[in-house]
Amino acid sequence: MATVVKAAFGTTVLSEYTQPDIEQTGHDMEEADEVDCAATRVILDSLVTKSLESDSKKRRRKECLKKVEELFRIWAQEAMKLPPASCHIFVFGSVRLNLELEDGDIDLLCSAPIMHDVGREIFFSSFPAIIEEHMAPEQIHTVTEAIVPVIKMSWRGIQVDLAFAPLDLPDPTQIENEDFMMAYDDRTHHSSAGVRNGETVVKSIPNMTVFWGVARAIKWWATRRNIYGNMYGYLGGGTTAIMVARECQKAPLRGISKIIQNFFDFYSKHLRDLHNAPASGRYVISVQPDAAKNFAPGKQESLLIVNPVYPFTNNARNVQGPTLRHMSEEFERARKILAENDLTKAETWEKLVTPVDFFKEHESFLEVTILADTNTKFGYWNGYCNSRIRMLAQILEDDLKNKLTVTLNPIEYNPSQEWIDKNKLVSDVCQTSFGTGGEEVITLGTSDSEDGEEEDEESAENGARNGAPTHNAPATPKSKKDAAPQQLEPTLPEKPTAGVHYIGLNWICTDRSNISLDSSVARFRGILKASREGMYGPIVRVVRKVALDKTIGSRPNDPKNSIFVDAVTDAERMGLKITLKKDDKVIFTRSSDAHWWLTGFKLGMYSKPEELTMDVEITTFDKELKAVLKTSIETVGYTIGEPGPNTISFTFQKPYSHQPRFDPRMTSIIAETEIVCKELVASYLSLKLQSND
Numbered sequence: 219m220a221t222v223v224k225a226a227f228g229t230t231v232l233s234e235y236t237q238p239d240i241e242q243t244g245h246d247m248e249e250a251d252e253v254d255c256a257a258t259r260v261i262l263d264s265l266v267t268k269s270l271e272s273d274s275k276k277r278r279r280k281e282c283l284k285k286v287e288e289l290f291r292i293w294a295q296e297a298m299k300l301p302p303a304s305c306h307i308f309v310f311g312s313v314r315l316n317l318e319l320e321d322g323d324i325d326l327l328c329s330a331p332i333m334h335d336v337g338r339e340i341f342f343s344s345f346p347a348i349i350e351e352h353m354a355p356e357q358i359h360t361v362t363e364a365i366v367p368v369i370k371m372s373w374r375g376i377q378v379d380l381a382f383a384p385l386d387l388p389d390p391t392q393i394e395n396e397d398f399m400m401a402y403d404d405r406t407h408h409s410s411a412g413v414r415n416g417e418t419v420v421k422s423i424p425n426m427t428v429f430w431g432v433a434r435a436i437k438w439w440a441t442r443r444n445i446y447g448n449m450y451g452y453l454g455g456g457t458t459a460i461m462v463a464r465e466c467q468k469a470p471l472r473g474i475s476k477i478i479q480n481f482f483d484f485y486s487k488h489l490r491d492l493h494n495a496p497a498s499g500r501y502v503i504s505v506q507p508d509a510a511k512n513f514a515p516g517k518q519e520s521l522l523i524v525n526p527v528y529p530f531t532n533n534a535r536n537v538q539g540p541t542l543r544h545m546s547e548e549f550e551r552a553r554k555i556l557a558e559n560d561l562t563k564a565e566t567w568e569k570l571v572t573p574v575d576f577f578k579e580h581e582s583f584l585e586v587t588i589l590a591d592t593n594t595k596f597g598y599w600n601g602y603c604n605s606r607i608r609m610l611a612q613i614l615e616d617d618l619k620n621k622l623t624v625t626l627n628p629i630e631y632n633p634s635q636e637w638i639d640k641n642k643l644v645s646d647v648c649q650t651s652f653g654t655g656g657e658e659v660i661t662l663g664t665s666d667s668e669d670g671e672e673e674d675e676e677s678a679e680n681g682a683r684n685g686a687p688t689h690n691a692p693a694t695p696k697s698k699k700d701a702a703p704q705q706l707e708p709t710l711p712e713k714p715t716a717g718v719h720y721i722g723l724n725w726i727c728t729d730r731s732n733i734s735l736d737s738s739v740a741r742f743r744g745i746l747k748a749s750r751e752g753m754y755g756p757i758v759r760v761v762r763k764v765a766l767d768k769t770i771g772s773r774p775n776d777p778k779n780s781i782f783v784d785a786v787t788d789a790e791r792m793g794l795k796i797t798l799k800k801d802d803k804v805i806f807t808r809s810s811d812a813h814w815w816l817t818g819f820k821l822g823m824y825s826k827p828e829e830l831t832m833d834v835e836i837t838t839f840d841k842e843l844k845a846v847l848k849t850s851i852e853t854v855g856y857t858i859g860e861p862g863p864n865t866i867s868f869t870f871q872k873p874y875s876h877q878p879r880f881d882p883r884m885t886s887i888i889a890e891t892e893i894v895c896k897e898l899v900a901s902y903l904s905l906k907l908q909s910n911d
Contacts, residue, residue: 257475257561261435264567269438271318273874274854275376279324281853282376283309285353286326292352293345294330305330306390310412312455315420317433319441323377327413329393331386338405341382342367359598366408370597374849383409394418396527407529415456418526419463422505424470431474433462436481442571443548447628448533451541451608457523457533461485463505475561482553489546492520540611540624576627580722584624584735585759586610587633589714591752596715599753603746604630604719610742611721617738621730625722633716714754723760735760793837793865800829821907824899827879832870837862 271279287307294305311325312318332340342360346369350358358371369380383406385393392398393410394417423429440446440453448454453461465481472480491499500519502510506526513530515522520542521534537545552570559566577583588603590596611626727733739758746756791812798805798818808818838844844864851866852858855874859867879888 253562254473254475258431258473260562260564261474261478261567262431264564265435265438265571266431269319269434271320271322273876275320277855278374278376278853279313279318282324282373282378283326285373286349286378286380289348289352290328290345293341293348297344297348298330298332298340300330300332304386304388306387308390308393308413310416312437314416315433315459316430317437317455317459319437323379325379325381325412327381327383327410329383329385329387329410332384337384338367338382342369345369345380346371357593357597359594359601361598361601366411370601372597374853381409381412385410399528404529408531411525411527411529411531412456414527415525416459419459419505422526423463423466425466428472428474428477429462429466432466432477432481433458435474435478436462439552439571442573443552444574444576444628445541445545445548448536449605449608450626450628451536451538451611452545452628454533456525460505460523460525460533461503464503467505479556479561482549482556486546486549486553489521489542489549493543493546496520536608538608538612540615540626541608543623544625576625576629576720576722580625580724582723582725582760582762584610584614584721584723585761586719586721587716587755587757587759588718589638589716589754589757591714593715595750595752596717599750599755600630600717603756604717606742606745607719607721609745610738613738613741614721614723614735617735617741618733621725621727621733623724623726625724627720627722629719631718631720633718635713638714638716790839792839793835795835797833799831799833800825802831822899822902824896827873833867834870835861835865835867837865840864 290305290307291302294300295302306329308327308329309324310327312322313324328341328345330337330341342362346358346360349355349369349371353371353373355371355373358369360369361367366381369378371378371380383402385402385406387393393413396414399407399410399414420426437446437453437455437458440458445452446454448457462477462481465477465484469477469480488499500515500522502513502515502522502524504510504513504524504526509524509526509530512528513522513524513532515532516535518538519532519535521537522532523534525531525533555566555570559569561567586603586607588596588600590599608626611624614622614624735758742758743756791814793809794813794816795807795809796816796818797807798820800823805820805823806818808816836847838847841864844866848858848860848866851868855872856868856870861867878884
């Protein structure tokens with residue numbers, strides 16, 4: 219039975235699972251041999267610990283959950299006058315299983331005893347306003363057309379998806395009772411499926427500690443290798459959980475290392491078979507036998523990772539030809555690494571999760587840009603387009619079979635205004651041939667379809683897969699001379715919000731002089747419904763290379779944070795002042811009226827970290843930045859002073875992040891390091907050089 223935590227006002231939040239003690243994880247295996255145990259400890263150090271969420275993110279996430287819970291109480295009790303004991307919030311997904319990564323989202327299900335359709339309409343029309351008023355999220359919008367309607371919001375960098383189910387649950391654990399749930403309609407089953415599937419998967423796992431270690435390692439691997447993102451056609455949280463749980467069921471007494479090996483051995487072959495012979499290679503993978511009996515796959519579905527409870531949906535239904543091939547290649551790469559290397563060596567596991575350098579692996583790209591004039595409109599339009607961009611990858615391979623293959627990058631980039639201006643996204647040029655000149659460009663405006671004239675999403679998607687043109691796609695020009703320029707909206711807003719995706723083009727043919735992407739892009743355009751006012755794109759361009767310069771920054775070994783960044787202008791530099799103290803005695807003070815960063819050094823002085831403190835002052839160029847900076851630093855745990863209108867101050871004394879020096883396993887290394895440092899200081903002092911003060 220699920221663990222529950224009851225709040226004072228009656229709502230209920232299903233708690234997340236407690237993270238296993240990493241020190242004990244390697245010993246929690248009944249039949250693991252010495253190699254398995256040794257390899258498991260290396261995995262925990264090399265993969266699992268690096269995938270853990272930061273302390274600051276955990277604090278923000280818990281604060282976010284607390285705020286949403288409180289606002290749901292306000293909505294349920296004060297606005298709707300509902301009995302508090304029957305209103306609940308359920309946490310599910312990665313947070314529920316303690317598998318969240320640093321950039322992961324929170325999945326929540328709100329339930330209240332309201333009439334089905336009326337209740338949904340009331341919730342999605344009224345609750346977002348309460349959130350906006352009390353939480354001031356950076357972005358919030360509703361997606362009511364989906365099979366599972368949700369409120370999507372971003373609050374202080376945390377993405378939250380709020381679903382709703384009109385359930386009358388005096389006891390929240392009744393949501394796991396399938397007989398009880400059969401009284402509700404299919405829409406309610408779909409909305410509550412995330413909670414029910416998660417609890418069923420957990421109950422099917424023979425060793426939760428082993429599952430946690432394997433699932434975290436696999437999720438971290440998939441993220442680093444650019445094959446994580448369900449809406450893009452790759453692995454998702456639910457898919458990964460079921461795949462790992464099934465391998466744990468097959469070998470219930472094995473350790474983390476062995477289960478990971480089994481995972482890649484089995485799925486590398488399975489994906490290869492699906493790619494080579496889709497019809498004969500597919501079969502249902504689930505943690506419950508009933509799922510295989512009750513699930514009827516669609517013609518276009520290849521990888522079948524089926525949820526264990528009604529309505530038995532396929533978690534991997536978005537996996538298509540290009541993403542299936544890419545996943546197959548990555549699974550085979552992982553299998554070979556583990557088969558050919560020493561599993562007890564950290565180098566083996568570090569090689570396994572080496573980040574993909576996407577922009578060096580391809581010689582040209584299709585660049586897809588989505589824009590809107592407000593954050594809220596962007597959230598809706600960008601999410602809608604992103605959930606369909608995998609179809610563009612499929613269309614390209616269908617249309618240019620034997621000429622190219624494509625690789626969809628599941629990372630979204632958020633460009634600066636400078637990047638938008640620099641790339642001249644407002645253009646009436648339509649060039650889709652591959653000549654020998656500079657950069658070839660395709661521009662694509664908003665859809666021409668009228669409201670009420672679009673195909674439904676499923677038929678449009680099937681049409682795109684089968685090669686049939688959709689009815690609202692523009693006619694393909696007969697020749698280059700006949701191609702009329704496709705114009706965007708007359709003007710873009712002065713400062714639009716934008717998102718960019720890249721599809722890598724892997725050329726098979728050498729002669730590209732007669733290759734055109736006109737019809738492929740037009741068919742993708744036909745799948746998208748007409749954009750609303752203030753929403754622009756998609757703008758599609760062929761680019762030969764993506765330069766990671768000052769407008770596209772990349773953090774080393776962190777592909778999920780390869781984001782667009784601007785260099786700081788002189789006007790945006792901040793006033794900085796630092797005073798370093800040792801045992802409350804001032805060592806030095808450094809200050810600057812305007813700078814990007816500030817540092818200082820005191821040569822010839824040996825100190826331990828606990829002996830040092832630093833007083834910091836930061837003067838921002840406006841009050842808005844000051845407020846954001848103040849909130850961010852307070853969230854970490856520091857007390858903020860405000861000595862001036864745009865100035866904050868704090869003392870760096872106690873670190874709130876993980877400190878390796880406190881790890882018992884590092885004691886001997888730290889002791890050796892201290893000896894070396896003291897010897898270096900003594901050598902420096904013996905030189906009797908002039909002070910650097």
